[in-house]
Amino acid sequence: xxxxxxxxxxxxxxxxxxxxxxxxxxxxxxxxxxxxxxxxxxxxxxxxxxxxxxxxxxxxxxxxxxxxxxxxxxxxxxxxxxxxxxxxxxxxxxxxxxxxx
Amino acid sequence: xxxxxxxxxxxxxxxxxxxxxxxxxxxxxxxxxxxxxxxxxxxxxxxxxxxxxxxxxxxxxxxxxxxxxxxxxxxxxxxxxxxxxxxxxxxxxxxxxxxxxxxxxxxxxxxxxxxxxxxxxxxxxxxxxxxxxxxxxxxxxxxxxxxxxxxxxxxxxxxxxxxxxxxxxxxxxxxxxxxxxxxxxxxxxxx
Amino acid sequence: xxxxxxxxxxxxxxxxxxxxxxxxxxxxxxxxxxxxxxxxxxxxxxxxxxxxxxxxxxxxxxxxxxxxxxxxxxxxxxxxxxxxxxxxxxxxxxxxxxxxxxxxxxxxxxxxxxxxxxxxxxxxxxxxxxxxxxxxxxxxxxxxxxxxxxxxxxxxxxxxxxxxxxxxxxxxxxxxxxxxxxxxxxxxxxxxxxxxxxxxxxxxxxxxxxxxxxxxxxxxxxxxxxxxxxxxxxxxxxxxxxxxxxxxxxxxxxxxxxxxxxxxxxxxxxxxxxxxxxxxxxxxxxxxxxxxxxxxxxxxxxxxxxxxxxxxxxxxxxxxxxxxxxxxxxxxxxxxxxxxxxxxxxxxxxxxxxxxxxxxxxxxxxxxxxxxxxxxxxxxxxxxxxxxxxxxxxxxxxxxxxxxxxxxxxxxxxxxxxxxxxxxxxxxxxxxxxxxxxxxxxxxxxxxxxxxxxxxxxxxxxxxxxxxxxxxxxxxxxxxxxxxxxxxxxxxxxxxxxxxxxxxxxxxxxxxxxxxxxxxxxxxxxxxxxxxxxxxxxxxxxxxxxxxxxxxxxxxxxxxxxxxxxxxxxxxxxxxxxxxxxxxxxxxxxxxxxxxxxxxxxxxxxxxxxxxxxxxxxxxxxxxxxxxxxxxxxx
Numbered sequence: 001x002x003x004x005x006x007x008x009x010x011x012x013x014x015x016x017x018x019x020x021x022x023x024x025x026x027x028x029x030x031x032x033x034x035x036x037x038x039x040x041x042x043x044x045x046x047x048x049x050x051x052x053x054x055x056x057x058x059x060x061x062x063x064x065x066x067x068x069x070x071x072x073x074x075x076x077x078x079x080x081x082x083x084x085x086x087x088x089x090x091x092x093x094x095x096x097x098x099x100x101x
Numbered sequence: 102x103x104x105x106x107x108x109x110x111x112x113x114x115x116x117x118x119x120x121x122x123x124x125x126x127x128x129x130x131x132x133x134x135x136x137x138x139x140x141x142x143x144x145x146x147x148x149x150x151x152x153x154x155x156x157x158x159x160x161x162x163x164x165x166x167x168x169x170x171x172x173x174x175x176x177x178x179x180x181x182x183x184x185x186x187x188x189x190x191x192x193x194x195x196x197x198x199x200x201x202x203x204x205x206x207x208x209x210x211x212x213x214x215x216x217x218x219x220x221x222x223x224x225x226x227x228x229x230x231x232x233x234x235x236x237x238x239x240x241x242x243x244x245x246x247x248x249x250x251x252x253x254x255x256x257x258x259x260x261x262x263x264x265x266x267x268x269x270x271x272x273x274x275x276x277x278x279x280x281x282x283x284x285x286x287x288x289x290x291x292x
Numbered sequence: 293x294x295x296x297x298x299x300x301x302x303x304x305x306x307x308x309x310x311x312x313x314x315x316x317x318x319x320x321x322x323x324x325x326x327x328x329x330x331x332x333x334x335x336x337x338x339x340x341x342x343x344x345x346x347x348x349x350x351x352x353x354x355x356x357x358x359x360x361x362x363x364x365x366x367x368x369x370x371x372x373x374x375x376x377x378x379x380x381x382x383x384x385x386x387x388x389x390x391x392x393x394x395x396x397x398x399x400x401x402x403x404x405x406x407x408x409x410x411x412x413x414x415x416x417x418x419x420x421x422x423x424x425x426x427x428x429x430x431x432x433x434x435x436x437x438x439x440x441x442x443x444x445x446x447x448x449x450x451x452x453x454x455x456x457x458x459x460x461x462x463x464x465x466x467x468x469x470x471x472x473x474x475x476x477x478x479x480x481x482x483x484x485x486x487x488x489x490x491x492x493x494x495x496x497x498x499x500x501x502x503x504x505x506x507x508x509x510x511x512x513x514x515x516x517x518x519x520x521x522x523x524x525x526x527x528x529x530x531x532x533x534x535x536x537x538x539x540x541x542x543x544x545x546x547x548x549x550x551x552x553x554x555x556x557x558x559x560x561x562x563x564x565x566x567x568x569x570x571x572x573x574x575x576x577x578x579x580x581x582x583x584x585x586x587x588x589x590x591x592x593x594x595x596x597x598x599x600x601x602x603x604x605x606x607x608x609x610x611x612x613x614x615x616x617x618x619x620x621x622x623x624x625x626x627x628x629x630x631x632x633x634x635x636x637x638x639x640x641x642x643x644x645x646x647x648x649x650x651x652x653x654x655x656x657x658x659x660x661x662x663x664x665x666x667x668x669x670x671x672x673x674x675x676x677x678x679x680x681x682x683x684x685x686x687x688x689x690x691x692x693x694x695x696x697x698x699x700x701x702x703x704x705x706x707x708x709x710x711x712x713x714x715x716x717x718x719x720x721x722x723x724x725x726x727x728x729x730x731x732x733x734x735x736x737x738x739x740x741x742x743x744x745x746x747x748x749x750x751x752x753x754x755x756x757x758x759x760x761x762x763x764x765x766x767x768x769x770x771x772x773x774x775x776x777x778x779x780x781x782x783x784x785x786x787x788x789x790x791x792x793x794x795x796x797x798x799x800x801x802x803x804x805x806x807x808x809x810x811x812x813x814x815x816x817x818x819x820x821x822x823x824x825x826x827x828x829x830x831x832x833x834x835x836x837x838x839x840x841x842x843x844x845x846x847x848x849x850x851x852x853x854x855x856x857x858x859x860x861x862x863x864x865x866x867x868x869x870x871x872x873x874x875x876x877x878x879x880x881x882x883x884x885x886x887x888x889x890x891x892x893x894x895x896x897x898x899x900x901x902x903x904x905x906x907x908x909x910x911x912x913x914x915x916x917x918x919x920x921x922x923x924x925x926x927x
Contacts, residue, residue: 003108006215008145011112013207015138017200018119024196024907025123025187030174031131037166038119038135041142044158052149055223057230060151061243067161068255072262074166078173079269085177094188097901192904199911206918213922 008049016042029081029091033074040070108148115141128174132167139163150227152236297364299343300383303391304430306336311424318416326406329419333402333426337395344388358785360385363436363500370439374495382436382499386786389631389779390433390563393638394556398426400757401551404646407753408547408653418458418545425451429556433563438487438497441564445483445528448557449476455552456544468540475537479527486520490571493517499567506570514571518578521568522585525561530612531589531619536850538612542604546649549604554611554645555638562618562634566627569787573625583623583704587715590616592847594722598729599843602659603648606730610685611641613719617700620712626703626790628783633696635779636768640684640693643761647678650754651734654747661733665740671749675735677762682731684765686724687809689802692768694809698802699772705801706791717808724812732820774798 015038022035044063051059085091118137125131139162146155187193230239244252294302310332318325347360361384370377383391402422409418428447435441457469491497493513494505506514525531530538541553552558565572565582572578590613597609614637621630652659654671668675684691687698697720704713741747750758772779780790819825819832833840842848 002104003148005219006212007108007112008149009211009215010208011115011145013204013211014116015119015142016207017204018116018123020203020911021196021200022123024200024904024911025193027904028128030170030177031128034131034135034170035122037162038122038138041139041158041162044154045142045145048146048149048151048154050218051151052227053218053223054220055226055230057227057236057239057243058247060154060240061248063151063154064157064240064244065248065251065255067157069258071161071166072258074169075262075266076269078169079266082173082176083269091177093903096903189900189902189904192908195908196911199908199915203911203915203918206915206922210918210922 005049005053008045012042012045012049015039015045027092027094029084029093030078032093033077033081037070037074040066104148107144111141111144111148114138115145129171132170132174135170136163136167139167150231150236152231153240296343296346296362296383297381299339299346300362300381300387300391300434301364301366303336303339303343303395304381304427304434306332306339307423307430308427311420311427314416314420314423318420321416323410323415325416325419326402326409329423330399330402330406332423333395334399336426336430337392337399340388340391340395343383344392347383347385347388358384360785375491375497377437377439377497379440380436380498381434383434384786385783386563386566386631387433389635389783390559391430393635394426394429394433397555397638397642397761398429398551400760401547401555401642401646404550404649404754404757405545405547407751408649409545412545414458418455421451421454421458422548422551425455425552425557429560432560436499438490438499438502441567442484442487445524445560445564446480448552448560449473449480449528452476452541452552452557455548456541458544458548462543464540465543468537468543472537472541475534476527479524479534482520483524483527486517486524489513489517489520502568503570506568506574509571509574511575511577514574515577518568518572518575519581521564521571522561522578522582525564525619526585527561529558529561529615529619531561531585531616532592535589535593535612536853539605539608539846542602542608546604546645546652549608550642550645550649553608554641558611558615559618559634559638562615562622562630565619565622566631566787569622569627572622573788579623579625581623582619583709583712586616586619586621586623587712587719588616589613590620590719591715591722592616594719594726595843596846598722598726599840600726601661603651603661603664603730603734604645604659606661606726607641607644607648610644610723610727611637613723614641614685617697617716617719620716621700621703624704624707624709624712626700626707627787628780628790629696629699629703631783631787632772632779633700635771636684636692636696636765639761639768640681640691640765643758643765644678644681644685646754646758646761647674647681650674650750650758653754654749655741656746661730663740664734665737666735667739667741667747668735669739670741670747673749673755673758677758678735679731680762680765682727684768685727686813687720687805688813689806690766690769692765694802694806695769695772695774698805699774701805702798702801703790705797717804720805721808721812724809725816728813728816729820732816736821774802 019035019039019042022038023032026032026035044066047059047063047066049059051057081091084096088096090096115138118134118141122131122134122138125134139158143155143158143163146152146158230236234242307329310329314321314325314329321328350360361382363380363382365378365380367379369379402419405418405422409415412418425448428444428451430444432441432444432448435444453469453473456472457466460466460469487497490502493509494502496502496505509517527534538553538558542549544553572582593609593612593616597606597613600606600609614633618630618633618637621627621633648659650671651664651667651674654667654674655664658664668679680691684693687694701713701716701720704710704716749755819829845851
């Protein structure tokens with residue numbers, strides 16, 4: 001464990017940012033969803049790094065919970081996407097601008 | 102030395118495949134790059150002594166969840182390619198600009214706060230734990246003692262998710278195809 | 293068996309329940325509504341009789357305290373600081389007399405209304421109001437503290453408003469209702485101030501405690517409190533200067549005029565002054581004001597009555613005038629005499645109002661006495677009973693009015709107020725004159741009937757009350773015959789003794805009063821009944837045409853009030869609406885609305901509906917927050 005934690009944090013930050021940008025620029029709902037997963041993964045890396053820095057396993061336990069929440073979220077999110085595309089024939093978020101006014 | 106090499110590989114693969122996700126036009130490719138990035142991250146977990154997490158990262162994430170993704174992609178049709186031309190003119194520059202700013206901020210905060218957050222002798226303590234009760238045993242002890250309540254709550258969450266999905270995905274009477282989306286009846290607004 | 297005070301509670305609750313029942317399910321009861329209302333009040337009357345005998349069964353005089361009195365705390369009401377106002381009822385000699393009058397006369401008028409209002413589309417509502425009125429009036433007379441009394445006081449005011457404006461489709465009716473309410477409001481405000489003064493000075497509003505503390509009151513406080521209470525009474529009991537609403541109140545149904553504006557509500561002021569007589573006794577000034585206001589009102593209203601052609605309005609002015617007599621009695625310290633006149637007046641005035649109602653009923657609503665004549669032959673029951681009321685108010689022996697009016701004049705004389713006595717005698721003359729004028733024009737002479745009317749005498753439900761009241765008007769004097777003074781002795785523990793001149797004086801005074809009354813009747817006979825009356829009237833009027841003109845125009849009081857109060861108030865209201873409401877409030881609100889609408893017009897452009905736009909805004913916020921962390925927390 002000689003790699004300084006700063007490198008891991010930088011890697012996680014960069015991945016998180018890529019996830020953010022992906023959510024903002026991509027239009028396919030499933031793809032957007034995958035970028036959300038990428039962001040969650042980046043956060044997991046940060047948590048594991050913090051666990052290492054503190055010398056305790058609590059960070060890793062939290063990762064465990066993030067995993068569970070992510071699983072539930074993916075299941076529900078994909079079901080919603082499935083529903084929407086079944087009804088409207090598209091998974092493109094720009095076509096579903098129902099929030100307007 | 103070998104550790105540095107492994108980290109270098111993980112670093113390059115994670116960042117590279119993440120970046121590739123941005124430019125892949127096909128949703129299946131995006132999913133595959135994500136799997137690659139997740140495996141690289143699992144390497145990072147291993148390097149930091151989180152053996153159990155690394156294992157479930159590959160089994161649950163790269164395995165189960167990504168399979169689910171691919172399943173849905175197939176269900177909706179793989180051949181549909183996303184047009185990369187951006188209809189919202191200001192969206193892309195703003196997203197990249199703000200994203201860069203965010204990355205800079207995260208890295209800045211990480212570097213500046215690093216020394217303050219570091220607990221002396223932490224790495225040895227973690228190695229000690231991983232050696233004596235073992236990583237899995239120690240995690241299990243924490244999970245079923247201090248975090249028992251949260252653990253039980255996650256079970257409720259999972260049940261709720263299952264029920265929700267069953268309700269959502271069910272085909273019912275009025276749930277029929279409502280026709281193709283209407284073309285936007287207005288000039289595209291900018292933000 | 294309920295005790296005395298509980299009886300009081302039931303007496304009050306019966307008509308209240310009747311009112312509630314009629315308000316909610318009255319429509320379904322149809323014609324039964326009248327019977328229900330009448331029996332509620334009738335039962336109250338029976339209970340009141342029971343209470344009265346119970347009262348008589350107790351020894352009259354105890355060890356310096358009034359044994360014939362009972363009070364009950366029904367509910368706790370307001371308990372704050374040193375004040376403790378409860379829902380307290382008090383049954384004693386004074387209140388039982390009032391309760392008997394209210395429920396007794398009230399029952400007769402309810403029965404009369406069954407026939408009189410039979411064809412009205414809002415039949416059940418009429419009886420609901422009437423029952424509510426009786427309940428409020430009973431609350432007023434039974435209340436053991438001034439605050440609860442005020443509830444009844446306002447309650448009767450409300451019912452008066454509702455009943456005057458009962459036919460609110462008619463413009464004069466709802467105008468009259470408004471006028472009555474607003475004019476009363478002025479008096480009520482003063483009354484409320486009087487309550488505050490007493491609460492501040494005594495620290496309690498209980499009847500007993502106020503009257504006990506009255507002895508220790510300074511004359512100043514007593515004068516202020518007394519005059520404020522009396523100002524309230526001038527509103528409710530139609531005295532100068534607030535009498536103007538009562539003549540207009542005749543727009544209501546006639547039984548209402550009989551019950552509210554002759555027998556009961558308008559006597560509330562008389563009752564209140566008597567109820568707090570120890571306070572008034574403490575202030576010479578307040579008593580003098582009451583006496584003089586009463587006397588002047590009596591004369592003033594009698595003058596107007598002498599020139600009025602609307603029979604109901606004549607009776608209204610007559611009521612004002614007779615109320616003036618009662619206050620005259622209070623003003624010379626003869627409270628029980630005032631109450632005596634209140635009782636006899638309730639009999640004969642209610643009788644005459646009901647008689648007038650029967651005439652209107654027979655003549656399809658006609659009220660102008662110039663288009664009537666000789667009706668006693670057409671309507672024998674109505675005419676005969678009306679004659680009883682007429683003789684009673686004129687004060688001929690042995691009718692009830694003679695005893696009560698004579699007692700008032702004698703008390704004034706005994707108190708040394710010779711000026712008040714003179715005014716009283718003059719009023720007696722005028723009273724005899726205008727009532728005879730009314731009676732002769734309407735009931736004597738050659739029969740005159742409007743063409744479109746089919747006169748028919750009162751049906752049984754109307755004739756019964758008329759006959760009962762006529763009997764009471766004839767023999768009502770029995771309750772307080774000179775020498776025996778039954779009523780005065782009965783009331784003595786509450787109202788104190790009244791002074792009667794000794795020796796030959798009372799006989800002389802009574803003789804004078806009789807002569808004056810007979811004179812009034814004879815003058816009216818010569819002017820209205822005998823042949824050639826027309827010319828004699830013209831000659832008489834030509835002596836002072838200005839005065840006649842003024843009296844016919846109600847002495848221009850309504851016009852003066854209109855110019856001094858109503859018009860400026862309306863102008864002020866108009867100015868406020870035109871300037872403040874329209875320009876400031878309305879425009880302010882509209883402007884605010886426009887600003888919001890305009891702003892939203894601009895801001896809605898931000899709502900593109902694209903989720904990714906919102907996400908971008910989200911990211912912007914995240915970056916800002918992170919900047920804060922980077923700058924403030926980490927550095």
